[in-house]
Amino acid sequence: MSLQDELLNAPPAKLQVDHVSKSYVGNRQTVQALDDVSLSVGEGEFVCLLGPSGCGKSTLLNLIAGLEFPDSGFLSADGEPITGPGRQRMVMFQEHALFPWLNVTDNVLFGLNLKPHLTTTDRLGVAKAFLEIVGLTPFANASIHELSGGMKQRVALARALAPNPQVLCMDEPFAALDAMTREQLYDDLQKIQQKRRKTVVFVTHNVREAVCLGDRVLLFTPRPGRIRAEFKVDLPRPRDINDVAVAQLASAITAELKGLLQQSDAS
Amino acid sequence: MAVQIIQAVAFFAALIGIWEYGSRSLWWNPVLVPSPLDIGKYVIAKTGDGELLSSCWVTMKRLMLGYIVGIALGIPLGLLTARFKFANNTLGVIALGLQTLPSVCWVPLSLLWFGQSEKAMLFIVVMGTLWAVLLATDHGIRQIPPIYRRAASTMGSSGFHLLWHVLLPASLPHLVSGTKQGWAFAWRSLMAAEIYVTVLTGYGLGHLLHYGRELHAMDQVAAVMLVILLIGFAADKAIFTPWERFLRRRWGLSV
Numbered sequence: 001m002s003l004q005d006e007l008l009n010a011p012p013a014k015l016q017v018d019h020v021s022k023s024y025v026g027n028r029q030t031v032q033a034l035d036d037v038s039l040s041v042g043e044g045e046f047v048c049l050l051g052p053s054g055c056g057k058s059t060l061l062n063l064i065a066g067l068e069f070p071d072s073g074f075l076s077a078d079g080e081p082i083t084g085p086g087r088q089r090m091v092m093f094q095e096h097a098l099f100p101w102l103n104v105t106d107n108v109l110f111g112l113n114l115k116p117h118l119t120t121t122d123r124l125g126v127a128k129a130f131l132e133i134v135g136l137t138p139f140a141n142a143s144i145h146e147l148s149g150g151m152k153q154r155v156a157l158a159r160a161l162a163p164n165p166q167v168l169c170m171d172e173p174f175a176a177l178d179a180m181t182r183e184q185l186y187d188d189l190q191k192i193q194q195k196r197r198k199t200v201v202f203v204t205h206n207v208r209e210a211v212c213l214g215d216r217v218l219l220f221t222p223r224p225g226r227i228r229a230e231f232k233v234d235l236p237r238p239r240d241i242n243d244v245a246v247a248q249l250a251s252a253i254t255a256e257l258k259g260l261l262q263q264s265d266a267s
Numbered sequence: 268m269a270v271q272i273i274q275a276v277a278f279f280a281a282l283i284g285i286w287e288y289g290s291r292s293l294w295w296n297p298v299l300v301p302s303p304l305d306i307g308k309y310v311i312a313k314t315g316d317g318e319l320l321s322s323c324w325v326t327m328k329r330l331m332l333g334y335i336v337g338i339a340l341g342i343p344l345g346l347l348t349a350r351f352k353f354a355n356n357t358l359g360v361i362a363l364g365l366q367t368l369p370s371v372c373w374v375p376l377s378l379l380w381f382g383q384s385e386k387a388m389l390f391i392v393v394m395g396t397l398w399a400v401l402l403a404t405d406h407g408i409r410q411i412p413p414i415y416r417r418a419a420s421t422m423g424s425s426g427f428h429l430l431w432h433v434l435l436p437a438s439l440p441h442l443v444s445g446t447k448q449g450w451a452f453a454w455r456s457l458m459a460a461e462i463y464v465t466v467l468t469g470y471g472l473g474h475l476l477h478y479g480r481e482l483h484a485m486d487q488v489a490a491v492m493l494v495i496l497l498i499g500f501a502a503d504k505a506i507f508t509p510w511e512r513f514l515r516r517r518w519g520l521s522v
Contacts, residue, residue, distance in 0.1 A: 065421055066421075067417055067420070067421065084420075085420045085421045085423070086423070087422065087423045089421070090421060090422070091417070091418070091421040093414060093417070093418065095414055097414045097415065097417070097418040099415065099418075099433070099436070099437070100517055100518045100519075101436040101437065101439060101517050101518075102436075102517075103517075110419070110422055110424075110432075111422035111423065114422055114423040114424055114428070115423070143516060143517050143518075143519065144517075145517070145518060145519030146519070159422075163422065163423075
């Protein structure tokens with residue numbers, strides 16, 4: 001550690017990814033999903049992984065979540081190596097992944113019930129509080145199939161937040177929703193993140209979404225999956241996706257992404 | 268709802284009326300086709316002296332015991348074949364083969380093994396239930412979207428908790444249809460066995476049907492058929508309708 005680093009007194013990284021590579025062996029060819037990727041995410045930081053589909057960003061998220069393991073390299077959370085899924089890192093998927101045999105409240109309770117040292121009353125209280133936050137109190141006893149797509153993702157958000165994880169891994173959670181619902185959820189997510197100071201790793205292929213939500217945007221390029229550029233977003237919060245400043249930064253990033261993609265196609 | 272009931276009642280009233288009228292007007296031989304009134308008289312008389320009820324009891328006891336054993340074996344074995352490739356390549360193949368075997372085909376073997384005993388009856392019913400339940404469980408577990416397992420594991424669910432709180436409920440639609448099929452097979456095989464074999468430890472409905480034929484007592488035959496039909500109908504309503512209602516409420520109309 002250099003003197004410079006010491007003087008900066010940076011907070012310890014929440015998530016650390018060191019030289020991680022991962023490939024998938026298919027029938028015809030081997031796909032290098034991640035090639036020597038390193039990154040570190042600070043406590044309470046909102047990092048967006050941005051890139052075209054197939055660039056390995058979801059793979060990286062799965063590695064952070066502990067659902068998959070790297071071929072080489074090292075991942076740690078709070079300095080501890082990631083050896084499997086953990087309650088401290090909750091995942092929200094593109095599909096809601098809610099359990100149809102449970103009602104809305106019981107879905108939110110699922111993770112809470114696995115958390116020790118809580119009474120049943122406490123758990124129910126927490127579940128209710130998070131349903132309130134995502135605005136679904138009137139649907140507490142509804143079945144999942146009765147909800148709209150946006151409502152399902154809200155339940156999924158409440159379910160992921162309820163056990164109070166330190167890290168939230170989100171894999172294009174709003175990609176399947178209509179624009180209006182999505183914008184509402186951007187607001188909700190920013191509010192929740194500001195209030196609860198979660199560390200968020202958010203995967204998306206939507207540039208504006210990344211700029212609107214992230215403190216930092218990491219640009220991925222595919223084949224092999226690598227981080228090619230990094231943007232800090234210093235715009236004041238809460239941000240509106242239709243804001244001019246967001247749009248300007250987004251178009252700058254889009255231009256950069258196009259250049260990078262052409263480069264990697266040419267090489 | 269009210270309209271449905273009225274329609275059904277009117278239809279059956281008309282049917283029974285025509286049947287009774289036909290029997291009295293000798294459109295057919297009343298010895299071969301007894302009138303509804305004769306059947307009703309038989310049911311009342313035999314319910315009164317307890318013969319019909321005790322036969323029902325004997326049959327239901329055999330059915331329930333065999334069915335419960337079949338499910339208790341079928342679900343764990345189905346979990347095994349779904350989980351382990353080796354179990355699937357061995358037990359799974361046996362299950363697939365034996366499921367196509369009509370369970371009444373077990374009767375001769377069962378008699379040789381266990382004699383004319385309750386054990387023989389139990390074995391036949393278990394063979395009728397087991398394979399259908401095993402295959403339904405196996406299929407139910409396999410069709411679970413992988414995302415459920417992933418979501419559950421990120422929330423800290425694993426091992427027995429995962430099995431009990433995720434895998435089994437997620438395969439519930441298949442389990443319900445599998446146990447329902449198992450019930451139908453068990454019921455059919457038991458009736459075949461009871462008609463085919465006399466077991467001295469108890470006369471079930473099948474025996475009553477069999478002796479009705481031997482004695483040319485067609486009122487007995489028809490009445491026992493009616494009772495068998497009603498029991499099947501009632502069991503379906505009592506056991507499976509609540510589950511199916513739960514599935515429809517939770518899963519929606521897609522099930």
